[in-house]
Amino acid sequence: MSKARKNSANTNKSSGNIRIIAGKHRGRKLPVIDAEGLRPTTDRVKETVFNWLMPYVQGSHCLDCFAGAGSLGFEALSRHAEHVTFLELNKQAAKQLIANKQLLGATNCEVFQTNTLEFLSTPASKQYDLIFIDPPFRQGLVEKVSNLLASGWLAPQAIVYLEQEAEATSTVLPDNWQLLKNKTMGQVSYQLYQLK
Template sequence: MRKSKNRSAKPEKNRQPTGNIRIIAGKHRGRKLPVLAAEGLRPTTDRVKETLFNWLMPYINQSRCLDCFAGAGSLGFEAHSRNAAHVTFVELDRIAAKQLSSNKTLLNAENIEIKQTNILSFLSQQATTTFNLVFIDPPFRQGLVEQTVELLQHGWLANDALIYIEMENENDQLSLPNNWSLLKEKNAGQVSYRLYQASH
């Protein structure tokens, strides 16, 4: 889990970058980006991220990506570094979104877009583009995976889109569309992470 949609607000003066995320590979390999100090914001670990992007290696080049609960942006920035064509970050927290914008500037990344809004509100709009790759890593135990998945069905997914889901590993009753196939699955501690492909 990388972030919490409902994390408690802290005074802005106390919410300064206190850590960093590391880009593992690609054109920004080894680059470290500042991470906001915020309750509930825990970037995906390097171990999980490395496994995920090994899975995605055949698909990432020139893909259009959506990072649904962007938080620190660990997955979206990694996708950008590995030659994704475009990455859209959606993050509700205003200060976290501002940090994403600062890191976008640090990377001089014109093909990154930051949306400071609720992902469910964003996906409830009429789809204006389609995504080849979607990252879903919401706060735990709030039913947000199913809600996000349902809204993605309304025109947001490209043919054969890949969807990454990171969630609590006790959630074995996940309801997903019948046309989604599980490609990869692993557990790390209390986290289950899975890669699906949606067929049309």
């Protein structure tokens, strides 16, 4: 987990990379900027998540709601997702997503530098089969996003991966989200849901 930095001069430096762990881009490393609140999903967690997602990724249309470094979205692309839409508020992080998209030669994804809540508040332009929700912690974003997604963005039987702080036990999700998988590792809780 990257620590938030107060010195803005440090917020745009490259701070390492993410690694794609399977699929057509297996082993590729993509640069990641050092930005406040950016927490690229670790390889260990990503391996667990994509074992869960194995039946659902290929051919899917994915929405990465708080893309950050793009760890989940690029992994889905590598594993033959049909298309990935990345939403990211931080301007430098969004630029890095675009640069990494070009590095991979990925023509089947798009990056929006936008506020996710505002983006999802507009009428749904398409429906997604697979949604990643990994927002900044302790800002109450999970409930807001899940309610907005329910207004037409989700395909029938869509799969939603959710990552939040482990202490967030009172999060209220839509009634038709059925829990498939659940795991807590340290201070982070991971869940997989499917629309009933």
